[in-house]
Amino acid sequence: MGRIAGWLIGTALAAAPTLSMAQELTVWDWKSGDPAAANYFAAVKTAFEAAHPGVTVNFVMQPHDQYYTLLGTALGSSSGPDVMLLHGGSQATSRAEALRPLNDMAEGFAGVADFTAGDKTIALPLTIQGFVVYYNKALYEAAGLDPSKPPQTWDELKAVCDAFKAQGTVPCFAMGNKEGFGGDFFLSSLAADLFTPEEQAQMATGDLPWTSPHMRTIAETWVQTSQDGWYPEGANATAKFMDEYEMFMRGEAANTIGLLSDVAHWKQFEEFLGPENVGVYVHPAPGTSDLRLPVSGGIGYAVNASSANADLAADLVKTLSAPEQAAIFAVDTGALPASTAVDTSALSSPTLGTILGLMNGPTSPLAHAVMAPTVMEEWHRQSQLLVSGETTVDDALARMEEIRLQAKSN
Template sequence: MKTTKRFLRTGTMLAAGLAITIGSLGMAQAEDATLTVWDWKSGDPTTAPYYDKVKADFEAAHPGVTVKFVMQPHDQYYTLLGTAIAASKGPDVVLVHGGSQAKERIAALTNLSDKVADIKTRVAGWDEFAGPDGSPYAVPISIQGLAVYYNKELYKKAGLDPEKTPQNWAELKEICAKLKAAGTTCFALGNKEGYGADFFYSSAAANALTSAQQAAWTAGDLKWSSPEIKAIVQAWVDTQKDGWYAEGANSTAKFMDEYQSFERSENANTIGLLSDVAHWKEFDEFLEPENVGVFVMPPVTASVNEKLLMPLAGGIGYGVTKFSPHQDLAIALAKSFADTPAMQIFFEAAGAVPSDTAVDTSKVESPSAKVVLGSLSNGAALLHNNTSTAETEEWHRQSQMLFTGETTVDKAVARLDEVQAQAKKK
């Protein structure tokens, strides 16, 4: 009897040990992986502390896993991503812009609706990464928007009150006229890739369109030839004719030639971003915080809002490719980009406006940053975020032709209407 009990006890222990060993092997196998991340930011020195934090924390929490960042050139990013998607091969996790760039690639991304409940209320900006049914397909890591930054010293030299910002288009035109008379270029502009035109029409439209019109634009029902949008296109041409910009805008890169020109005080204003590049933190470093002002560009027509609202939306976010062989790990990694400790570093090191509402921004001292952060609770839609890729590409082309006189406003909006209609059918 004792022998039998001893045998049973020994057998049970062996079985338990074998189970633990098999379980450990299974876990090691499941966790032994390299996760490849594609983006256009991880190699930037200003964002390096953020990415170092994400990588270190994730690898420590997942022994055997290696996070590999592959930084792609921004101007070729979506072409390269399209090739990878077509081949179902390449990155496990990808960075995408909010709005149309994310939404047009939803078919290639993993639905995260049942995976992000634990961070959903803490993180903002989900709408820009959602499918038609509202399901999220990427984890937002920033809030992005557009603002006009201005050089207070150049305003003073032109006899302008540096603390008085324009509330309507007539006041902005008067400011530009006075700057021009003082020998100062009003706006820095880089439109080599068409990005300058994107920033212009989104800024001018933010307070010109009602919420119903914004929704109609997103649905492809508000045409480029509509009075509201056509007025903005006309203003694009008029501002050039009125000498708002230096010559050669079509051959000047927005990132970073335009902004370096502003930082050298060669012009008084620039339409910049709210978050992590071409923004308050960068301009503070070159012009000194007390010399950097910020305001919302007024609409060409009367504002539909009582107070001018900053155009903003979910900025960039990380999604998981459907073809990734490491779905659970990749989803966990995508979520880790929005972890509060990493987001805190993202804000402090790069000046990114974090999607994580738990990040402490109370210690910021920059006057322009305070304006930006104070605008986040109530913003206007960011129009180019909800413009189809086909329209955006055509607008880039038409915007350059409008500057060179190769087309007219009527011809340009007619062509854009055609592209919009074709995009809507897809």
């Protein structure tokens, strides 16, 4: 399938210099314990330690649901790891002051903008990330739907969910919102279609009011789809990773909003359901015929500015992001690599072919990823309250606007 046109452009990174000193580098992440990524982490450790005699690399996997709390505490006390894995967007840029600039290393990567604060690139992206809806073709056929024609408009999506509700066998969508992540994925999926470029820019700077018409449409639609029975009961008690996706892979839901890259994605779903049973489409939104793929920089590595070994840590980031290592991560996990020099021909699959076609069409940033951390945390809470009926759209949006203004003033 070759290199991803339009995304993977540039040149390979230079090899790291050899140092000979007894030193130790610590890397924090939430992935080094994943068996699917084991070859990648082993290759990084082997390559870096061979090029830097006397240096030991230690990968420390932190719990994903506590990761940024632990990291914030560590960085706030000028301690913590030498290198850290970050999501693109505000989870990276909000910590820019604590991170070493990597501008001189950033050429040849897609998604760098999502790891840039002002004129400072603070992490090198490893992957490209985004959201699509995956669907079970066998369940579509059983419900009397044409599995070769996924919904392209909001009315068509409503008809699909009405068909599954009438059948009564499985819910239309798997949903996990225990941590509020289901609300994140829904917001970004609809915002990609609804937001104008100006609104996307305002979202990125924290200037888009939550009381704006499109924000209201998203919140109202979130409530309405829940009330219409699109999701299984207990969504607020279901973890998105991986309970929601295991439900989908067991054939207990017809659709799920999943990732483009490395987990809860095409590769994992094809392995469980078979390539012939997995379909993919862009989530429609009410009131528009536009379909835009929500996509941004995925995950990337940053250097702790307080590290006593910051230069050495920057060399480690080069190895973590280098084409040879990124290729291993891509092939083993199904990630879409951000490095320009990674050959993606080994990632061939029917579903991936559709995704790459979508990437060549209209795209839009991941709206939730650019929220200030306090705003994101509040949306997690409000999205749960809206599903449970413990708040109204008016009250939820008013509270979100209050937190947005507080975040802007800080």
